[in-house]
Amino acid sequence: MTYEAIVPYDAITPFARGDGVETRLMIGKERVAEPPFTTGTTVFPAGASAPMHSHNCAEQVTILEGRAIAEVDGARSELGPMDTSFIPADVPHRFVNIGNGPLKILWIYAAAEVTRTFTETGETVAHLSFGDKV
Secondary structure, eight states: OOOOSOOOGGGSOOEEEETTEEEEEEESTTTSSSOSSEEEEEEEOTTOBOOSEEESSOEEEEEEESOEEEEETTEEEEEOTTOEEEEOTTOOEEEEEOSSSOEEEEEEESOSSOEEEETTTOOEEETTSTTOOO
């Protein structure tokens, strides 16, 4: 484990989530001792999305590039660059790329230990573990 305060984005190894979706962990317990949050980016190819899911902590998602439909607890909103959402813990949500190019999001979890619970199956997995796929 490293304890770097400066993390060049290109030096972060992407985590392949399936269907061409890639996530990069920027700050988290794997990189920093006792972080108060976990941050990173996820890039979705055109037409891709994450399955409906929830987390054990609150999450902020900011669209960096592209266009998305945010589905949060049954409500749908169209978002573009720099639009931001706040999702409380345990609230089902997902982001769907509705653009012709990549959708890049910045996410911030309000915890160092993050889990994802898939709405359809009820399965809970550790964030960025082998089971954390799209």
